[in-house]
Amino acid sequence: MNRPAKHLRAQVVGLGLVGTSIAGALRTRGWHVSGSDLDGNRAKRALQLGALHEIGLDSSPELSFVATPASAVVPVATDLLARSTGAVTDVAGVKAAIVAAIDDPRFVGGHPMAGSEQEGPDGADADLFVGATWVLTPGQRTDPTAFATVQSVIVSLGADVVALAAERHDELVAVISHVPHLTSATLMSLASETELDHTVLMRLAAGGFRDMTRIAAGSAAIWPDICRDNSAAIVPVLDRLIDRLAEVRRIVVETDRASLGHLLEAARDARRNLPPRGQRPRHTTELRVLVPDRPGVLAEVTTLAGEMGVNIEDLEIAHSAEGTRGVLVLVVSSEAADTVIAGLRERGYRVSHGLPAT
Amino acid sequence: MNRPAKHLRAQVVGLGLVGTSIAGALRTRGWHVSGSDLDGNRAKRALQLGALHEIGLDSSPELSFVATPASAVVPVATDLLARSTGAVTDVAGVKAAIVAAIDDPRFVGGHPMAGSEQEGPDGADADLFVGATWVLTPGQRTDPTAFATVQSVIVSLGADVVALAAERHDELVAVISHVPHLTSATLMSLASETELDHTVLMRLAAGGFRDMTRIAAGSAAIWPDICRDNSAAIVPVLDRLIDRLAEVRRIVVETDRASLGHLLEAARDARRNLPPRGQRPRHTTELRVLVPDRPGVLAEVTTLAGEMGVNIEDLEIAHSAEGTRGVLVLVVSSEAADTVIAGLRERGYRVSHGLPAT
Numbered sequence: 269m270n271r272p273a274k275h276l277r278a279q280v281v282g283l284g285l286v287g288t289s290i291a292g293a294l295r296t297r298g299w300h301v302s303g304s305d306l307d308g309n310r311a312k313r314a315l316q317l318g319a320l321h322e323i324g325l326d327s328s329p330e331l332s333f334v335a336t337p338a339s340a341v342v343p344v345a346t347d348l349l350a351r352s353t354g355a356v357t358d359v360a361g362v363k364a365a366i367v368a369a370i371d372d373p374r375f376v377g378g379h380p381m382a383g384s385e386q387e388g389p390d391g392a393d394a395d396l397f398v399g400a401t402w403v404l405t406p407g408q409r410t411d412p413t414a415f416a417t418v419q420s421v422i423v424s425l426g427a428d429v430v431a432l433a434a435e436r437h438d439e440l441v442a443v444i445s446h447v448p449h450l451t452s453a454t455l456m457s458l459a460s461e462t463e464l465d466h467t468v469l470m471r472l473a474a475g476g477f478r479d480m481t482r483i484a485a486g487s488a489a490i491w492p493d494i495c496r497d498n499s500a501a502i503v504p505v506l507d508r509l510i511d512r513l514a515e516v517r518r519i520v521v522e523t524d525r526a527s528l529g530h531l532l533e534a535a536r537d538a539r540r541n542l543p544p545r546g547q548r549p550r551h552t553t554e555l556r557v558l559v560p561d562r563p564g565v566l567a568e569v570t571t572l573a574g575e576m577g578v579n580i581e582d583l584e585i586a587h588s589a590e591g592t593r594g595v596l597v598l599v600v601s602s603e604a605a606d607t608v609i610a611g612l613r614e615r616g617y618r619v620s621h622g623l624p625a626t
Numbered sequence: 627m628n629r630p631a632k633h634l635r636a637q638v639v640g641l642g643l644v645g646t647s648i649a650g651a652l653r654t655r656g657w658h659v660s661g662s663d664l665d666g667n668r669a670k671r672a673l674q675l676g677a678l679h680e681i682g683l684d685s686s687p688e689l690s691f692v693a694t695p696a697s698a699v700v701p702v703a704t705d706l707l708a709r710s711t712g713a714v715t716d717v718a719g720v721k722a723a724i725v726a727a728i729d730d731p732r733f734v735g736g737h738p739m740a741g742s743e744q745e746g747p748d749g750a751d752a753d754l755f756v757g758a759t760w761v762l763t764p765g766q767r768t769d770p771t772a773f774a775t776v777q778s779v780i781v782s783l784g785a786d787v788v789a790l791a792a793e794r795h796d797e798l799v800a801v802i803s804h805v806p807h808l809t810s811a812t813l814m815s816l817a818s819e820t821e822l823d824h825t826v827l828m829r830l831a832a833g834g835f836r837d838m839t840r841i842a843a844g845s846a847a848i849w850p851d852i853c854r855d856n857s858a859a860i861v862p863v864l865d866r867l868i869d870r871l872a873e874v875r876r877i878v879v880e881t882d883r884a885s886l887g888h889l890l891e892a893a894r895d896a897r898r899n900l901p902p903r904g905q906r907p908r909h910t911t912e913l914r915v916l917v918p919d920r921p922g923v924l925a926e927v928t929t930l931a932g933e934m935g936v937n938i939e940d941l942e943i944a945h946s947a948e949g950t951r952g953v954l955v956l957v958v959s960s961e962a963a964d965t966v967i968a969g970l971r972e973r974g975y976r977v978s979h980g981l982p983a984t
Contacts, residue, residue: 381832401829430829443817444830448838450878451809453893454870458863459801460896467935470900471759471788472802474739476841478900480806483834485897488890492883499878505816506875510868512812517864520808520857525850532846535811538818539843542828542836577825 278421279303279326279352280333281344283314286359286380287335288392292319293425296394302326306336313389327352331421334358338493342369349374355414361441361490362497363405363434373411376418377434379403379441380427387487398426403574405434406567412585412596415566419583428579431570442501446494447509449483450502456481549601552581555609557596558618569596572611578604636779637661637684637710638691639702641672644717644738645693646750650677651783654752660684664694671747685710689779692716696851700727707732713772719799719848720855721763721792731769734776735792737761737799738785745845756784761932763792764925770943770954773924777941786937789928800859804852805867807841808860814839907959910939913967915954916976927954930969936962 276299280291283305291314295301303320305311311323326332331354334345338360348356349372357378360366367377382400402422406415419429432440459469459477495502519527559565570580582599600608605621612619634657638649641663649672653659661678663669669681684690689712692703696718706714707730715736718724725735740758760780764773777787790798817827817835853860877885917923928938940957958966963979970977 381830400832403830428829430826432826440827440830443820444827444835445832448813448835450874451813451871452834452838453890454867454874455806455809456893456897457889458866458870460892462801468788468790468933469798469802471786471935472739472761472798473900474758474803476810477802477806479837479840480810481893481897481900482837484890484893486894488887488894491890492881492886495878495886496881496883499881502878503875506871506878508816509812510871510875512816513809513864513868513871516808516812517861517868520853520860520864523850523854523857525854528850528853529846531815532811532842532849534818535814535839535842536844536846539814539839542831542839575826577829 276300276331277302277326277329278331278333279329280320280335281305281325281348282334282336282340283307283310283319283389284335285387285389285391286382286396287333288314288317288319288389289394289396290333290335290359290425292317292392292394293397294421295319295321297424302329310389314392317389317392319389319392319394325352328354330354331417332356337490338362338366338497341366345370345375346372355411355417357404357418361445361494363403363437365497367405367407367434371409373409374414376410376415377405377407378418378422379405379437380422381445382427387489395426397422400427402427402429403437404429404431404570405437406431406570407434408564408567410566412566412583415570416583416585419580423581429581430577431567431574431580433567433571436571436575438498439501442498442505446498446502447505449491450495450506451509452481452484456484549579549581549603551602552599553602553605553621555598555600555605555612556620557598557612558620559594559596561594566596568615569598569612569617572615573598573600573604573608576604576607576611578608633658634689635660635684635687636689636691637687638678638693639663639683639706640692640694640698641665641668641677641747642693643745643747643749644740644754645691646672646675646677646747647752647754648691648693648717648783650675650750650752651755652779653677653679655782660687668747672750675747675750677747677750677752683710686712688712689775690714695848696720696724696855699724703728703733704730713769713775715762715776719803719852721761721795723855725763725765725792729767731767732772734768734773735763735765736776736780737763737795738780739803740785745847753784755780758785760785760787761795762787762789762928763795764789764928765792766922766925768924770924770941773928774941774943777938781939787939788935789925789932789938791925791929794929794933796856797859800856800863804856804860805863807849808853808864809867810839810842814842907937907939907961909960910957911960911963911979913956913958913963913970914978915956915970916978917952917954919952924954926973927956927970927975930973931956931958931962931966934962934965934969936966 278294278299280287280303291301291303302322314320332348341358341360357376363377380402382396584597586595609619636652636657638645638661649659649661660680672678690706692699699716699718715734721735738760942955944953967977
């Protein structure tokens with residue numbers, strides 16, 4: 269079900285590192301790409317770098333990416349939905365407020381879990397998303413066709429699509445991204461502000477410390493918006509982290525070897541079990557889900573797979589002639605197929621297990 | 627002043643990853659290397675891997691490395707000092723208790739700031755120390771000749787030698803290694819124990835989280851000893867970290883953009899200014915320091931350079947005929963020479979600025 273990308277038109281608004289990477293990745297895959305940025309120099313640079321065919325807005329793109337700073341996503345996406353055709357998606361790191369504010373079936377919230385310590389178009393990389401996880405957050409009103417367009421394009425960029433409810437996404441990234449980032453910056457500033465001699469301290473910084481503070485070298489600019497938009501999820505995770513560190517302090521003070529061993533061994537096992545990135549399934553299976561033609565079905569079916577950690581490899585919607593029912597064809601890894609089928613049947617869906625897709 | 631390594635004899639007691647790496651590195655540099663381990667299978671494996679010439683103790687080595695678990699360093703080093711000639715050094719991560727317990731001029735405490743997530747002889751790498759910082763902790767009674775032997779051998783393995791007082795080393799590694807490690811394990815276990823679905827959480831773990839938790843994948847075995855031996859330095863650093871995270875919580879709750887920006891920008895600048903690893907100075911300079919023949923001079927001169935973050939590139943001791951004074955020849959990078967000279971003169975030393983060494 270790979271769609272030929274030739275002659276299709278896309279646009280990217282916001283040409284920082286992520287936006288320019290998307291533009292470049294689309295162009296290398298045969299799309300016609302236009303782009304714009306409030307900062308004309310960035311747009312010119314993205315053009316020079318070959319990521320764009322032209323600067324400006326496209327009136328009839330199949331797909332528009334909003335890669336502006338988070339605080340501009342709602343007005344920019346709303347404007348694009350009013351003035352152009354096709355699906356619109358964004359790349360902001362916090363999703364619930366954005367998808368609640370943009371009440372349009374053609375908008376699909378997105379968040380590529382990839383980045384870099386660089387910033388600006390010069391740090392762009394058309395392969396930035398290969399093997400990355402890219403979350404989509406379909407909602408009650410999301411149009412299945414818009415979702416399928418965004419999903420297939422993102423898969424063509426090399427990313428794995430996981431569908432999650434926006435609120436769930438925000439809770440998860442607080443644990444896996446936002447609090448770790450704030451902790452990295454805190455460790456770095458604690459080390460650099462120590463009264464002990466700074467130069468020798470920095471000379472002792474071995475691989476472990478360098479690893480832990482690498483993300484602190486990234487752009488500081490996006491974090492005030494993230495902390496504002498996701499404070500409801502970040503604050504409880506910070507509380508849990510502080511509680512845990514107080515427990516670590518007790519363990520150290522009391523030389524509680526058993527508890528320390530338990531903490532470190534559990535962490536070691538969990539770290540070693542992190543799934544490898546970017547492993548595409550060798551075999552996929554088509555699931556045909558009979559769906560009532562009512563709002564929210566797409567979100568329910570796709571986020572159910574997402575909650576199980578299952579990628580959506582491909583997706584197609586076939587409407588029936590009568591218009592009250594349709595078939596949603598969902599392609600997942602063959603390994604995960606039975607689990608997804610069981611979950612869908614539990615929720616009352618009629619699912620037929622199609623032939624292997626690959 | 628590179629010493630020819632041919633025919634020189636060394637031994638390594640404790641053949642885990644670090645011990646076997648030292649053995650292999652010495653052997654590739656022409657040393658005759660014997661080694662032993664309480665676990666006979668490890669010794670056989672190190673022999674099989676070519677890191678050793680033979681299993682067993684050497685009665686007349688120029689240098690012995692104690693690379694056992696930290697709790698065995700004092701008895702093993704004491705035994706080696708009693709039964710063999712030459713200098714003895716160790717690789718344990720906490721130094722003050724060890725150097726206080728081993729009151730012998732031929733013992734020089736050491737700590738290579740290099741490791742790996744692997745463990746055991748199969749993870750060994752003769753290039754493990756290339757570009758790493760290797761701290762030595764000379765004390766009041768340290769024999770300058772023993773120090774010079776250890777120093778020159780470590781430099782020949784590719785590491786940079788920084789001399790520090792043992793207590794200062796322990797304070798610094800609490801900030802730069804021990805508390806970051808405990809934090810990494812805490813973040814990993816917090817993520818893995820979250821009530822939210824584990825599988826999808828782990829799928830979202832992007833590069834930043836992977837970087838921050840990489841050290842948590844390492845061997846848990848050494849940490850109970852480290853936490854016991856260095857609790858006096860670790861606990862106050864944990865307290866500072868918890869205080870800082872409570873301040874981060876306040877910043878997030880109050881959307882205090884100015885304070886957040888300040889924290890992240892300071893951390894970013896500090897991270898970007900971490901000195902690159904393993905840059906050997908292009909030019910070095912010999913400093914000739916007239917030293918009284920009294921205990922503690924070696925430690926004072928070398929740790930003064932260490933406090934400034936200056937490596938000791940080479941070191942030689944020339945005793946005068948009368949025996950009450952000597953000359954300590956210290957080789958440092960030419961860039962750092964003036965600073966070191968000024969520091970030494972401030973402390974009353976007579977220093978002559980020799981010709982460039984390279």
